[in-house]
Amino acid sequence: MTEQRVEEGAGGTILFDAARAPQVDADWFSPHRWRERGALRSQPGGRGGVAIIESPAGEVVLRHYRRGGMVARLLGDRYLFTGGRRTRSTREFHLLAELERRGLPVPAPIASRYVRQGLRYTADLITAFIPDAATLAERLADGAFNATLAGRVGATIARFHRAGAWHADLNAHNILVNGDGIYLIDFDRGRLRRPSAGWRRANLARLKRSLVKLGARDAAGDTFDAEWWPALVEHYERNLRG
Template identity: 60%
Template sequence: MAMQERIREGATGAILFDAEVSPQVEDDWFEPEAWRERGGLRQQSGGRGGVAIIDTPAGECVLRHYRRGGMVARLMGDRYLWKGADLTRSFKEFRLLGRIAALGLPGAPPVACRYRRHGMFYTADLITRRIANAQTLAECLASGRLDGEMAELVGALVARFHRAGIWHADLNAHNILVTDDELYLIDFDRGRQREPADSWQQANLLRLRRSLVKLGAAAQGEPAFEETLWKPLVYRYERTLRA
């Protein structure tokens, strides 16, 4: 079903939402405490993302507050330089997720997002539908579930996005979700759709490889990792990319 984009502007910012999912979205949808008061806050975690699972009229969703990472976080925290509504992190990711859904790719469907102006800066939030009964690829690795068969599925997943020109800015094992029926790619902050090219596609794959190695996938040695996990992943990736 096609997304029906709507914008509700206010004195300090704006909300962009899919009217097909919910005909109206209010500011308090982006406040975890408001969901807590109405008994709709299912889970909340801190860290860079500031993620909460909320039970909304549109179903169970994930609310994420945008925060910076690295050294710049000490100075800027959750603030970003204002360059216009269409260039906010939240609006850009919301629209990219809409294109991903329209392409039939397995991502987290967007529900709503907002920005709030603070002089020369803004803060932002995003709500997506929650993918139920899912584990991250990192969790699968830690529990011993990641094998050659799953690695092939990961390769096919990444190839489908790359074939459509979808570039993920932080392709790592935490941003791949695994369910009994499907694999999903999530968290497209700073991602974009671009002309398919081997250079960025291979760089994206190497980023995923570094993530897996960092999380212990090569604990039994580089040759074992290469043979049992990485070769199956690349094999299926290349087959799917050429399909």
């Protein structure tokens, strides 16, 4: 269970899990500060990349929220402020905490922050690092994607959908695989929804488009449509029924 606390200050409004990190300040959200301490390493990921940090709470991931598409040229990393609890970082922190409470495989939320600047704000999120993991996209690229892995992915997604957990951008980059299991990451704009076949099918269709775009059909030929994707759907439907 998370022990949520809020700290207000010149460095922004910080929400953190005191059970994992007894005290969090603005420096936690500064890659420069971690670099000075020799505790920062970065890896590609997301629109602006993510920072992997060795923190007092263990190895964590720091992500700064950035816009994508054409609007990014105008607003960059700024969002319209409509209330503290409605900021993207706060909402994702709360959602991850609830999903973790329900026993779903997500990175544990450590801390979030938003910094208000008039009618706009910027935001950051810190989550626990999942060790020895690769994205599903990387598994596809290195030839490790097959019907067995597809079935495990389908079963995992079904667990989330049974709980009403909707991922706004379910793609092969937001699914992690390691020896312990399958994890979903990056729940920005995600939420809990009333069960519905419509949004569940749309979620799966988004993932399929992602895999095809990354070359799953080129890599596997007919095997993708004849074996891999049917295995994912079969395990999904079986686990969705519980």
